[in-house]
Amino acid sequence: MDDAASAPPVRRSARVRAPEPAGKGGWLNTGGDGYTLAGLRGRIVLLDFWTFACINCLHVVDELRELEERHRDTLVVIGVHSPKFPHETEHAAVADAVERYAVRHPVLDDPELTTWTQYAVRAWPTLVVVDPEGYVVATYSGEGHAPEIGRLVTELEAEHAAKGTLRRGDLPYAPPEPEPTVLRFPGKVLRLPSGTFLAGDTTRHQLVELAEDGETVLRRIGLGERGLTDGAADTARFQEPQGLALLPDGAVAVADTVNHALRRVDLASGEVTTLAGTGSPWHRGDAVSGAAREVNLSSPWDVTWWRDRLWIAMAGIHQLWTYDPADGTVARAAGTGEEGLVDGPAGQALFAQPSGLAVTPRGLWVADSESSALRLLDPDGRVRTAVGAGLFAFGHRDGPADEALLQHPLGVTALPDGSLAVSDTYNHALRRYDPGTGEVSTLATDLREPSGAVVDKGDVVVVESARHRLTRLRLPADVVSPPAAERSVTEIAVGRVRLEVVFEPPPGQKLDTRDGPATRLLVSAAPPALLRGGEGAGSELSRALETDPAVGPGVLHVVATAASCDAGPDVLHPACHVHRREWRLPVRPVAGGTDRLTVELSGADGAGGASGQTPYPSL
Template identity: 40%
Template sequence: MTPRVRAPELPQNYPWFNTEKPLSLQNLRGRVVILDFWTYCCINCLHILPDLKYLEQKYKDSLTVIGVHSAKFDNEKEIENIRQAILRYDIEHPVLVDSGFQVWQNYAVCAWPTLMVIDPEGYVVNYVSGEGHRNLLEQVIEKLIHQHQEKGTINFQQLQLTLEKQQQPLITPLAFPGKVLATTVGLFIADSGHHRLVMSTANGEILNVIGSGQPGLRDGSFAETQFFAPQGMTFDSENQMLYVADTENHALRRVDLQHQVVETIAGTGKQSRNIHPYSGISAETALNSPWDLQKVENRLFIAMAGSHQIWEMNLENNIIKTYAGTGAEACVDGVLTESTFAQPSGITTDGKELYIADSEVSSIRGVGVVEPKLVRTVCGSSALFGFGDVDGQGADVRLQHCLGIEYAQNFLWIADTYNHKIKLVSPHTGNCQTILGNGAASLQDGQGKNSSFSEPSGLSVMGSNLYIADTNNHAIRHVDLNNLIVTTLHFPGLCAPNVCFPQ
């Protein structure tokens, strides 16, 4: 008979979120407990949050989910950054900050995400790593409830929690804006935390709010359409069409500015579990967390963060397919079919090459769109745990989870997200230099390195103007490239959904 393993107790002197006081397994006896070992940069960790929410709601009187945040990047160890991630991803279960990987080691965890199942008597009975295990977990929970009902060792009662979002509601005009796009017709902002798009003039006058502000997947007029945490955008000025990576809907959307309607052009609304290269009719093909877009002639190129690949959609025949990347999470250069990426989250182009912010390897990659179609690393460490904050040349450069990238005038502007800086990279030499930001996670206007940001994730250049989606500051920042002065844009009349009526 296999000996039963008692679950190691959780530390009481570490920071906890979404609860007034630390939780102990001793006090949770009589309940099924799932420990979710996660880190907030990880796309796989984000993918299982809807599964956990489903299980929490279905078994709210018998199941407690506890997130154990075991940070990968240095920036993710900061307490306030974890709090912001909890708000951004609407996490409603208690979260323990696993300082120094102590809980991770106690449970012999070796991968993000890992889910550890503890029975009502405090024993570890199962664990799974990776995503896509909702049905298995449901079966395990059902079996445990039945067994412990018979033994009289289950305690049915709902756990009362004090959520971070109750203490810090997202009522700012913008909430965690992920990307920004400057065009000839105005500024487009992915107001990701409010599940909508905002269109304004360059000085912040609101032209349109696209989306109801409620998460969902619904086509229709600007007022009734729904998005779910939209991110990157690209604009077709000739046809007045905006293309949107609707990330948590695993879909691509097209916004018709002339007729003021939104339609889904790719994706089924369900996440693809297939990481191997494939193709299909766009409306019938499941996608996996598209994070950013770039239009090149009649093709849309997609940074498909969830499957660690670059995809391509032909806008004439509506065929969508894998363009580069095997689906493995790594950094391998060479021919398109043998290359690998690691959560690509930003994409731009000079017309001959795509440039990718490859976030989990903290590197900038180049991908050919004309012959020879090869993948190369422009700068960065190329390793999953090779990150830092070092300016320099090529492989000597260290970035930290870069999410945004924009090509302009033979250079690449980089949102070095977890370093809270904006950097400039030469795609030809691989030279990388910090231009904006002092590295502090704060909001400060000023010139050059006297300014500060908090996890900037997107940027866009129009003429001598640089716009930055300063995500954790819930702000859009403007930079005059003539003098590098950073200012914060204001949007008079813009309100959070259900807070006030649009002006």
């Protein structure tokens, strides 16, 4: 929930005439008609100011379903879509969201925040109750107010029935007819050991197994209706399932998002069981650990296996949790529950709607959607931000990570070379972050709301959620083969460390010094603060580095170049050669670590190595 902490949760109003809703985007779910409060006089109106990126807003959409049904002949709910991100100002995106989240009431698309301003709204979500005579009677900020609103609606029904100012009758609901597609707003995808794909078909509340072509349906798991029901593949029920992960026993764990639960699917039989969650959302004061079937969860959006646990991106409360299958318990692992972008020890860090997870040797990577950030929980239990600057810092910009911008990413995928593919959802792009260089680049654009991806051989298969399909893209050659350097970490000395690049010209060649130095060395670190000194470019292949132990583990990125020419008494027109190698060296400064790192730039056969405590073949 954005900015709601600064707004009072409930504000009772004096008799103030409610302004007429207005928005240049027009109306949805009305068959083309528009509504006015004057035309709805006699009905109780609930204005829901929401935006589709906000998980708390989506919670309210679900909370209101029962209230709308119970008071359907007296209460009119109108969603006023009030965007935060640029993508949310697009009318087609709002229409997609209304279908995706099964919003079953009229929605006013207000891209310029006209109605938001008229009502002095300050937070997502905000709900405003207007009585049958057209006066504002109460304002609520945040989620969890449905019971109180229900009591208020009952009071208003009795009061205005007695006054003769209550008008009953259903309001027509006219959603657009969805186009026929194999998938409908898929969320995440998992490549199964058989080579097939399992996708969460969120709007249809099912899982779909697709053949290796990513298109042919092999089977569907789930009845296709909302619910929390275990059982056989054709009778079990989900609610908008998202994340998928393989468990050590070969089954699949499912983040059953709107059920606030973790489910298990036996791939052989299709049988579905519940691992964790009660079906009710977590609220402040609830337990944050305990028997998995007795603790409430909150919109689990993604799952992955790491360090003998199933890790859960708990988007609804801005935290990371774990599920331990050994003893059947869940526990909070990172995040205070407050929304923000704050690094530090896991228990003190702040996340903002974590929605995607991936694992590399560096740790657990998190697509932190509302802060438009890529975060890392390292093996030492510290949270670090790789890309991103805050809740309102977003855009599409490549370059150094501390300057790059994302826009509400929902997924992150480990690539073979140790870099990360980020499903940059609201930029309609697949981005790449290289921890070795600290650079962000763009792999592909024109991907309609990508929400997840999986590597398949030399390709990456992307979930194009708003195009209702999986899309296969060829990975660049330099990210397909995993570097040996990613497999181990060298413990280096605290303080001064000598880096040596060994180079000998091949037989029959000599260093080419005709136009200046024949060698060049470039050193950088990720994070940059890992080095207090020694970074940058120079002509010497030997360098004194100064490490900062407070930063913890990181990666040294070393690029060495040497020029040589053919030599000998019979060489009249010598051919010249350039030898270049890169190394990504995972290191951890510790007391007693090695004070010398040596890498080899071999001119003989192109092979390179690094020595310290651990060899590092060149990339």
